Amino acid sequence: MRRKGLICIHTGNGKGKTTAAIGAAIRAAGQGLKVLILQFMKGQKNIGEMKAFAETSLPITLKQYGHAVFFQSRACEPIDIHKAHLGLQAFQKAMESEAYDLIVLDEINMAIDFGLLQIDEVMAVIKQKPPGLHLILTGRNAKKPLMEIADLVTEMKEIKHHYYKGVKAQKGIEF
Amino acid sequence: MRRKGLICIHTGNGKGKTTAAIGAAIRAAGQGLKVLILQFMKGQKNIGEMKAFAETSLPITLKQYGHAVFFQSRACEPIDIHKAHLGLQAFQKAMESEAYDLIVLDEINMAIDFGLLQIDEVMAVIKQKPPGLHLILTGRNAKKPLMEIADLVTEMKEIKHHYYKGVKAQKGIEF
Numbered sequence: 255m256r257r258k259g260l261i262c263i264h265t266g267n268g269k270g271k272t273t274a275a276i277g278a279a280i281r282a283a284g285q286g287l288k289v290l291i292l293q294f295m296k297g298q299k300n301i302g303e304m305k306a307f308a309e310t311s312l313p314i315t316l317k318q319y320g321h322a323v324f325f326q327s328r329a330c331e332p333i334d335i336h337k338a339h340l341g342l343q344a345f346q347k348a349m350e351s352e353a354y355d356l357i358v359l360d361e362i363n364m365a366i367d368f369g370l371l372q373i374d375e376v377m378a379v380i381k382q383k384p385p386g387l388h389l390i391l392t393g394r395n396a397k398k399p400l401m402e403i404a405d406l407v408t409e410m411k412e413i414k415h416h417y418y419k420g421v422k423a424q425k426g427i428e429f
Numbered sequence: 430m431r432r433k434g435l436i437c438i439h440t441g442n443g444k445g446k447t448t449a450a451i452g453a454a455i456r457a458a459g460q461g462l463k464v465l466i467l468q469f470m471k472g473q474k475n476i477g478e479m480k481a482f483a484e485t486s487l488p489i490t491l492k493q494y495g496h497a498v499f500f501q502s503r504a505c506e507p508i509d510i511h512k513a514h515l516g517l518q519a520f521q522k523a524m525e526s527e528a529y530d531l532i533v534l535d536e537i538n539m540a541i542d543f544g545l546l547q548i549d550e551v552m553a554v555i556k557q558k559p560p561g562l563h564l565i566l567t568g569r570n571a572k573k574p575l576m577e578i579a580d581l582v583t584e585m586k587e588i589k590h591h592y593y594k595g596v597k598a599q600k601g602i603e604f
Contacts, residue, residue, distance in 0.1 A: 260602055262444075268583040270439060270449035277445075277452030277478070278602065284481030285601035303452070306459030310485040355601065388602055407589040408443040413582035426460035426530065427435055427453065427563055 259387040261380075265363055265396035266409035269428075274410070275358045275390045276303045282388070283312040287355035290348050294341050294365040294393075295320040295334070301429050317344060320361075330368065338370035346379050349387065356388040363393030363400070373397045434562040436555075440538055440571035441584035444603075449585070450533045450565045451478045457563070458487040462530035465523050469516050469540040469568075470495040470509070476604050492519060495536075505543060513545035521554050524562065531563040538568025538575070548572045 262278075264271040279289045289312075297320045307314045319341030321334065341362075348354055365371045377399050383389060391400060401407055423429065437453075439446040454464045464487075472495045482489045494516030496509065516537075523529055540546045552574050558564060566575060576582055598604065 258599065260599055262602070264445060265588075266586070269437075269581060270445060270452075270583050270585065273452035273456065274445035274449040274585075275452065276455055277448035277450065280451055280455055280481045281448065281477030281604070282601040284477030284479065284484070285604075287601040302456030302459030304459065306455045306485075306487055309459070309487060310481075312481055312484060388599070401589065404589060406444060407587075408445050409586040409588050410445065410449075411441070411584040411586050413440075413584050414576065414579060415581050424433065424435055424563070426457040426462040427437070429456070429460075 257386045259383065259385055259389070260405040261403055262388070262390045262406040262408075263363070263396050263400060263404045264390065264392045264408050264410060265394055266411050267394055268410035268412035270410045271392040271394070272360050275360055275392050278390055279314050279356065279358060280312070282356045283314050287313070288353060289314045289356045289358070290354045291316040291358040291360060292341050292344055293318045293320065293360040294338055295361050295368070295370070297322040298429070302426060319344070330370070335370050338365045342371060342376065342379060346382065349382055349384060352384065354387065356390070358390045358392070361393040362391050363396040365393070366397055367393070367395040373399055376400075432561045434558065434560055434564070435580040436578055437563070437565045437581040437583075438538070438571050438575060438579045439565065439567045439583050439585060440569055441586050442569055443585035443587035444590075445585045446567040446569070447535050449583075450535055450567050453565055454489050454531065454533060455487070457531045458489050462488070463528060464489045464531045464533070465529045466491040466533040466535060467516050467520055468493045468495065468535040469513055470536050470543070470545070472497040473604070477601060494519070505545070510545050513540045517546060517551065517554060521557065524557055524559060527559060529562065531565070533565045533567070536568040537566050538571040540568070541572055542568070542570040548574055551575075
């Protein structure tokens with residue numbers, strides 16, 4: 255029986271959207287699947303997952319298509335739109351290569367929500383998905399057309415957060 | 430400045446609670462933190478995360494305190510209660526050893542919810558947590574006393590699930 259490739263979405267305002275995608279990548283790689291992670295709107299190299307993947311021989315490739323400085327702390331520029339489109343092109347080429355079993359489009363929902371990518375162009379690329387390929391899309395404010403074609407949608411909902419108690423982001427836990 | 434150890438809870442009826450903890454473990458290990466994962470109510474060896482960790486040199490140790498057969502598919506037995514308590518003991522010893530920076534108590538909420546562990550005995554152990562140690566507790570139906578001491582609580586909420594569409598669990602994605 256040919257594998258049914260799933261489309262999974264992690265959305266919501268809570269923690270764990272990217273983290274669960276990283277966990278899914280590890281789980282998949284442990285089962286012998288080849289994994290590509292494309293990070294939109296991210297360019298920071300000092301992240302734990304990147305360091306960890308570099309130290310392993312697991313079949314996980316991580317590429318970034320964004321600034322090192324987090325987007326929300328500065329104005330949107332044409333370069334952001336350009337980089338997001340490079341990410342989308344990389345996704346299309348990766349599907350055509352048939353070299354991967356799971357592709358994670360990390361923060362693509364946010365890239366759409368911020369207007370870096372148009373929902374229609376993203377949908378047009380996703381519709382070329384080979385039947386056996388698994389996809390995970392992360393980011394808050396996932397758009398309705400994506401939710402509709404997804405097999406699995408999880409909302410990560412923030413119930414309580416220590417930022418409110420004045421604790422700074424912790425290395426190793428949050429990045 | 431001494432590190433503030435966080436208590437994080439992943440709860441809710443959706444996917445991604447354990448997966449996000451696995452991702453957090455990878456991220457933490459990538460930043461040089463030593464990680465211990467104690468899985469309650471789980472004993473299945475054919476899981477992707479176990480295979481993946483075995484292939485890496487990352488400082489992540491995974492131990493299981495449950496049956497190979499998933500608990501909900503059979504009746505609760507005294508051995509389940511015993512194994513859950515071995516897990517709780519292992520947690521206490523791991524804290525005393527000060528050998529870890531992050532300890533994941535995977536499905537401990539479910540172990541409490543099923544009555545294998547009492548909330549009071551779990552609280553008594555957690556109160557011995559060294560200040561710098563990070564904890565992640567996963568499982569649905571997290572109890573109120575745990576939610577109260579947590580720094581960060583995320584609810585993974587199921588919005589849409591392909592089981593409803595008659596697709597079987599996919600190797601590499603769900604286990």
